[in-house]
Amino acid sequence: MTQWVSANQIRANFSALMSEMYQNEVPLYGDLINLVEDVNQATLNQQPELKVQLENTGELPRLSQERHGAIRLGTAQELSQMRRIFAVMGMQPVGYYDLVPAGVPVHSTAFRAVNAEDLNQSPFRIFTSLLRLELIENKQLRQVAEDTLAKRQIFTAGALALTEKFEQQGGLNQEDAQQFVNEVLETFRWHTEAPVTQEVYQSLHDQHRLIADVVAFKGPHINHLTPRTLDIDAVQTGMQSRGIPQKAVVEGPPRRKCPILLRQTSFKALKEQVNFSDAQGSHTARFGEIEQRGVALKAKGRQLYDELLAKARQLLGRAPDEDNAVQYEQILAETFAAFPDDYATLANQELAxxxxxxxxxxxxxxxxxxxxxxxxxxxxxxxxxVYEDFLPVSAAGIFQSNLGEDGQAQYQSVSNKDIFEKCLGAKVLNxxxxxxxxxxxxxxxxxxxxxxxxxxxx
Structure with a gap:
């Protein structure tokens, strides 16, 4: 009887290779990994009770290998095929994220394992966004974008063939599983050769930098990988001391004794050389992100979180940035004093x-x-x-901080879950x-x- 390689093992192998590839492509990511490992070890040494907690929940062994990444796709066909490929790795689409109201022309889901035991074996996730081409205002440019995307094939023939083989026989043997991982990795690799002219790139860029990032390249290069830290504030300070250009504000809730949901920061995107079809130029999109995860909130807790976050941003009066970072952190801490900060109360009040x-x-x-x-x-x-998912406001904040001052736009249209699921070819899990x-x-x-x-x- 043929022995199939488990989806957990395929996912773990892919995650490890992806991290190795990205570290080679973006050396600063390697520096970030070293910093996170130092902070995590120091935190475990200082907080033995946290170490016990992570042992009890099965999270401690996974901490050093935990990563999430993000990609941006251009067409419904790309999204549907990506769903099939991630299914081989035991990753399902979880959640629907509407980033259009925040000025980013995409809607998204997160592919991940859903079972607690599977997550502890390999907690790899990919935040996957689909470009809303209809939001390109210039009809002629929209047609150019559609034509450009229609010509590309982001998956290798081998990746598609092995995916179909998996679907037909219900698994992959050791040789096929290794080949599958190698083939799929090519989809996420950075390509310096762009299939459009510099003029077309600039026109797309002027509409929105993210549109150029999706349309003007051969494939959806991984635009960041994210290790998990136990103390994101220490990482934020550590980036500064190690000369890593960090984002001004940590996205998400404030620092708490009992972390909730997700806090994120990043180092700023790199300017990289690109060879357009007619000239040399550059593109800025890829960065390194860090996350600190807390307890998952129930509907009541999530409603309270959303209300307090909205209140904090309203009190600030504008989007948080380098100029008002200290003020925002103070407002955020004061506002979230209304959110209970001990696990017993969170449980008794049905918040988490x-x-x-x-x-x-x-x-x-x-x-x-x-x-x-x-x-x-x-x-x-x-x-x-632990909260395994994402926050739309935080995702938009990370995107915008790495897209520059013009990274936000105003759109009349909003995203639609039904449209997204039709493109996906499946329902997203709640x-x-x-x-x-x-x-x-x-x-x-x-x-x-x-x-x-x-x-x-x-």
Whole structure:
């Protein structure tokens, strides 16, 4: 019987090769990896309780290999084929992200594993955006963009053939799996040769830098890779001390004792040489990002987060940047004082998702109705379920900080989930439902273990 290579292993191999490739292409990313590793080790040494928490949730082994990347696609066909390729790696489309209201002409999803055990084995994610060509105002330029994208094939023949083979036989053997990873990697590689003239590139660039980044190249080069840190503020300071040009403001919630959702920063995009079809020029798009992940929030918690973030930005009066970074951080911290900052309260107020772990034997049967009491008595403890997804405002902020001052635009049209799913060829999964399933499974296991360990009194 043929032994298929697990999707987790294929995904892990691809993630490792992608990181190696990007480090060779963007050496500053290697410096960033070294900084993050130093900060993570120092944080674990200083916070032994955090190390225990990560051990309990299974996250500690994955920390050093954790990455997410981002790509930008140009057509529905590219998106649909990318979905099939990621399926070989056990990655499914999770969440719908509308970046158009923030002035970025794309809508997106995140391809990732969905099972907690699979995520701990390989937490690789790709934030995948589809360009909204209809938002190009100039009809003639829009046609040029459509024609240019129609001519390109971003996947190798080998990648497509092995994807089809996987779909037909239900897996890939060791040789095919390795070849598949090598073939798919070519899609994400940087190409200095551009298939358009410098004039066409500039016209696309003038519409929006991101449009030029998608249309003017042979493929969707990976535009950033993101390691996970345990202390993003230390990384932000460390970038400055190591001469890495960092973003002015950390996106997301403020620093907290109990991190929530996602905080992100980056080093600024690099200016790279490009050979257009008629001249030499340059392009600025690829950068290095860092993230700190916290507990996933329930609908009630997410609503509170969105309200407080909107309030902070309203009080600031304009988008955060280098000039008002200190002021924004202060406003953000003051505003988020309204968000509970201890795990027990987050659980009791139904604001966040947790794993439930039995700690003591009991002599009576229990149900889910007893959880609050069991937690208070120390019979059960909770550990945070890490947020595996993204934040539209933060994603737009990262995009804009690396697209320059003209990286934001105003669009009358807004993105549409139904249109995106039609292009994708599948429904996107609801991330809130996934977290709810993980928590419920944890509760069920916890109660089952407690009831199996009932100590009978003599």
């Amino acid at each position: 998702y947790f794993y439930y772990l039995p700690q003591k034997n009991i002599d009576y049967a229990v149900t889910a109705a007893d959880l609050t009491t069991l937690l208070a008595q120390g019979i059960v403890k909770i550990e945070p379920i 991330e809130i439902e996934l977290y709810a399933q993980i928590e419920q499974q944890s509760i069920n296991r916890c109660l089952e273990q407690l009831n199996q360990q009932i100590v009978v009194k003599a």
